[in-house]
Amino acid sequence: MPVKSLLGLLLFFSLSITTPAWAQTTRNPEHAAASDQNIEYRLLATSKTSTMEREMNEAAREGFRFEGVMGGETAFGGNECVVIMSRTAPLGTEFEYKLLATNRTSTMQKELQQAGRRGFYVRGKTIFETAFGGREVVVILERSSTADAPLEYKLLATSRTSTMQKELAEAGREGFRFAAMAVAETAFGGREVVVILYRQGSRR
Known part of the structure; x- marks a missing residue:
């Protein structure tokens, strides 16, 4: 399958999914700020993911919420x-944030599962040269103080679009929804399309 077709399919998934209700708090009209209300922004920048996670959680305790990365x-x-x-x-x-950064898909899958069991939902992702890990996929997860439903994650990574199509179809039949995607240099697969999917899970 051509890359353009694959990206079109993934865009369809990303536009059609329904995120958990708590993840939509600020997008719900009932919670939207009045048009004349001031919005305060805070920009954080660092080359260390551990520093970013700490600063995001400090900002969250002051009432800030993640917008983009x-x-x-x-x-x-x-x-x-x-x-x-x-x-x-x-x-x-209240919101809590967790950052995952790795170029090993097996490590990312394991860490996503651990975070999912604690109710963390994927809110953003990017790719950049970290201070120690080189070029890595960085995933930002958010957990609401009112969220008690665990999530199960599945990470797909392949350089073959036909393989990705097959694996996406299988995951879809299992009830997994699209969360995020990136094209990244992984530790073993070279340049691959990496897709993160989720579904309601258990705390086992």
Whole structure:
């Protein structure tokens, strides 16, 4: 299958999924800020994922929530992970963040499963040169204080679009929904399409 067709299929999945209700808190009209209300933004940038996770959780305790992430080379910091968070009126819900960074798909699968059992949902992903790990896939997960449903994750990684199509179809029949995707250099597979899927899971 041509790469263009595969990307079109994945875009369809990403536009048609329904995210957990708690993950849509600020997008729900009932919780939307008034048009004349100020929105405060905070930009975080670092080359260390452990530092980013700590700073995101510090901001979350002050009422900020994740908006977006991008990895790249900044003017002064070199290769950095840049995150934007925002704060409006108190949401009445607290959020916690976890960052995963690796170029090994088996490690990412294991860490996603561990986070999923604790109720963390994938909110963003990027690829950048980390301080120690080289070029890695970085995934940002969010957990709401009101979220008690565990999630099960499945990570697919392949350089063959026909294989990805087959594995996506199999995962879809098992009830997995699209969460995120990236094209990345993995430790063993070279340049691959990496897709993260999820479904409701158990705490086992």
